[in-house]
Amino acid sequence: MARAIMKLENINAGYEKLQTLFDVTLEVPEGEITVIVGPNGAGKSTLLKTMFGLTKVYTGRIVFDNKDITKLPPHERAKLGMAFIFQLENVFANLSVRENLRLAGHDLPPDVLEERIREVFETFPRLKERVDQKAGTMSGGERQMLAMAIGMIRKPKIFLIDEPTAGLAPKLAKGVLENVKRLNEQGYTIVLVEQNVKAGLEIGDKGVLVVNGRIAFDGPASELLARKDLARLYLGVGGR
Amino acid sequence: MVDLNLLMSTTIYGSVLALLALGITIIYMTTKVFNFAHPRLSLVGAYLAATAMAVYVQHAGIKPNFEGSQVLGGQLIVPYPASVYIIGFLVAMVGGVLAAMFEYYVILKPLLKRGADFLKLMIATLAYDFLLMAVLLLYNTHVWIKKTLKDGLNLIATKMDFSAYDFALITQGQTYISGGFILAVAVTVVLALSLYILLFRTTLGIKMRASVENPPLAEVLGVNVERIYAISWIISGLTAGIAGFLMLLEPSSGSLKPISATSPADEIVVSAFAGSIVGGVNSIFGSIFGGFFIGYVETYVTNWLALLLGMKELFKYSRVVSMFIVGLTLMFAPQGVIALLREKKVVDRILGFVKGRRGEK
Ligand SMILES: Nc1ncnc2c1ncn2[C@@H]1O[C@H](COP(=O)(O)OP(=O)(O)OP(=O)(O)O)[C@@H](O)[C@H]1O
Numbered sequence A: 001m002a003r004a005i006m007k008l009e010n011i012n013a014g015y016e017k018l019q020t021l022f023d024v025t026l027e028v029p030e031g032e033i034t035v036i037v038g039p040n041g042a043g044k045s046t047l048l049k050t051m052f053g054l055t056k057v058y059t060g061r062i063v064f065d066n067k068d069i070t071k072l073p074p075h076e077r078a079k080l081g082m083a084f085i086f087q088l089e090n091v092f093a094n095l096s097v098r099e100n101l102r103l104a105g106h107d108l109p110p111d112v113l114e115e116r117i118r119e120v121f122e123t124f125p126r127l128k129e130r131v132d133q134k135a136g137t138m139s140g141g142e143r144q145m146l147a148m149a150i151g152m153i154r155k156p157k158i159f160l161i162d163e164p165t166a167g168l169a170p171k172l173a174k175g176v177l178e179n180v181k182r183l184n185e186q187g188y189t190i191v192l193v194e195q196n197v198k199a200g201l202e203i204g205d206k207g208v209l210v211v212n213g214r215i216a217f218d219g220p221a222s223e224l225l226a227r228k229d230l231a232r233l234y235l236g237v238g239g240r
Numbered sequence B: 001m002v003d004l005n006l007l008m009s010t011t012i013y014g015s016v017l018a019l020l021a022l023g024i025t026i027i028y029m030t031t032k033v034f035n036f037a038h039p040r041l042s043l044v045g046a047y048l049a050a051t052a053m054a055v056y057v058q059h060a061g062i063k064p065n066f067e068g069s070q071v072l073g074g075q076l077i078v079p080y081p082a083s084v085y086i087i088g089f090l091v092a093m094v095g096g097v098l099a100a101m102f103e104y105y106v107i108l109k110p111l112l113k114r115g116a117d118f119l120k121l122m123i124a125t126l127a128y129d130f131l132l133m134a135v136l137l138l139y140n141t142h143v144w145i146k147k148t149l150k151d152g153l154n155l156i157a158t159k160m161d162f163s164a165y166d167f168a169l170i171t172q173g174q175t176y177i178s179g180g181f182i183l184a185v186a187v188t189v190v191l192a193l194s195l196y197i198l199l200f201r202t203t204l205g206i207k208m209r210a211s212v213e214n215p216p217l218a219e220v221l222g223v224n225v226e227r228i229y230a231i232s233w234i235i236s237g238l239t240a241g242i243a244g245f246l247m248l249l250e251p252s253s254g255s256l257k258p259i260s261a262t263s264p265a266d267e268i269v270v271s272a273f274a275g276s277i278v279g280g281v282n283s284i285f286g287s288i289f290g291g292f293f294i295g296y297v298e299t300y301v302t303n304w305l306a307l308l309l310g311m312k313e314l315f316k317y318s319r320v321v322s323m324f325i326v327g328l329t330l331m332f333a334p335q336g337v338i339a340l341l342r343e344k345k346v347v348d349r350i351l352g353f354v355k356g357r358r359g360e361k
C-alpha cells in the first residue's frame, strides 16, 4: 500500500461544546482516492473539516506529510499543500471567475499564477468564456468546475472534496466524478465525500464508512461496496 | 440664494459622519460587530492630536500667524503654520488606530475566541465606550494636560474648540472657504478613491472581499482572515482619527460640538449609525453616501422646520431627523438606500417616470 500522506490518530473533535467525531483513526494513502460514505449527519463533512483545522480538536493528533499539523490554522495548512472543496458555497459568488482564481493563487509568483490560470482554462474551457462573470451568476455545474479549478491553482498535495455532486443532475454528476478521477490520474491524492455511494466507491481505491461520528468500516472501496450488510444498514442502497 | 456657510458647515458635518459610518460599516462587514465605541475612538484621536500640537508649538516656539489673521464670518482666525496641522492630523490617525487596535486585540478578539455571539460583542463595545469615556475624563482633567493645552494652544481641555486657528484657503471679502472644509472634502474623496483602488484593483482587496463573503473558504485558500480583520480595524481607527481631527478643527459644523470626553461621541453616535444603516450596513461606499445623506438631511430638514415653525430651539433635536430616517430605511429599504437604486425595478420605474412612459400603460 502507498505511504500515508495524512494520518488521523485517535481524534475527538467537534464544534465548541458539541462533540461530533469520536476516536477516529484513519490513514489517507498518497496518490489514491479515499471515499468517505455514511448517512446524513454522520460526521463526514466534520471529518474533512477536522483534517483542515476548521473544527475544534479536543484530543488526538493529525499528521500531514510527516508534519504534526494538529494546531496549525487552516491558512497555514493551505500553504503546506492542502486544498478543500466545500459542499456548499465553494466559490466566491461576489467575485468574478478571474478574481476567484487570483485569490486562490494569491501567494504564487505572478507569472506562475498566470501560467496556472492558463492550465485550468485548458482543463475547463467553459470557465475561460466566463472569465469576467461573477461566480454567483453561473450555473451549478459551472460553479462546481470553478470550485475544482480554485483547488487546482495551488497544485496541492491533497484534495478534500465534499459532495461535489450534491444537487446536480445525474448526467452532470457523472461528469464531476469523472473530473475527480482525472484529477487523481494526474497524481493528486483525493479524499472524497460522496452521497451517491455506488458511483463514489466505484471510482475509489479506499472506502471509509462513518456512522454516528465513528469509523464503521475502513478498507478497500470494492470490499465496502460488496458488504451488503453494511449497505442495507446505513446507506439505503443494495437492497433495491 | 444658497447660504454658502451653511453648505460648507453641513458638508464638513457630512464628511465626519461619512468617515464614522465608514468605520462602523467596515467593522460590521468583517468582524460582524456593531461597534458602539466607534465615535469615541475619534475623540481619542482628537485629544492626542491636540496634545501633540500643543507640545510641538511650545517646544518649537511657534506663534500663531497674526499677519495672516482675518476676521471671517464674525470670527477672528489666526492660523498656525502648516506643520502644526500636519502633526495634528497624523497624530489623530495614530490615536484612532491605537484605540481601535486595543479594542480589537484586548477586548473583542479574546471574546471571539471564546465564541461570543453578536449581542455579547455589542455589549462589550459599549463597555469599551464607557471605559474610554472614563479615561478621557481623567485625561482632560489632568493637571499637566490642562496646562499643556492651555499654554500651547489656548484650549480648555474639557471643551476643545480649535476653530479660532482654522485656516482660510480662499477668501473674497467676507466669503471664504475654510481649511476645514477643504480638508474634509479632500480627505473623503481621497479616502473613497483609495478604498476603491484597494478593494477592486489589488490582491489585498480581493482577499478582503473574499474574507467578508466567506471566511472559511478564504482560510482554506491560504488567506489569513484574522489579519484581514486586523487591517479593517486599522482602517476603521484611521478614519475615526481623521473624523476626530475634523471635529477638533470645525466643532460648530452641523450638529457637532466642541471636543470633550462625553458630548460629541454620545450624540454623534446616533447620526453615525444612521449613516451606516442608510448606506446598507454591508456597503463601504454606501456608508460614505449614507453619512453625507444624513448630514445634509438632518441639517436642512431641521433648518427648514425651525424656519417654518419659528422655533430656533428645534436645532437641539436634529438627531430626531436621523432616527426618523433610520426608521424609514429599516421599514422600506432594509438593504440600504443605495441597494434600492441598484434594484432594476426601481431604476426602471424612475427611468420610466422620467421618460413619461407611465401614462401610456
Ligand atoms: N457548524 C456546526 N456547528 C454545530 N454543529 C454542526 C455544525 N456542522 C455540523 N454540525 C453537526 O455535526 C453533526 C455532523 O454533521 P456533518 O455535516 O459532519 O454530517 P455529514 O455526514 O456531512 O452529513 P450530510 O450527509 O448531511 O452532509 C450533525 O449532527 C450536525 O448537526
Ligand SMILES: [Mg+2]
Pocket (backbone or CB within 6 Å): A044, A045, A046, A087, A162, A163
Ligand atoms: Mg456533509
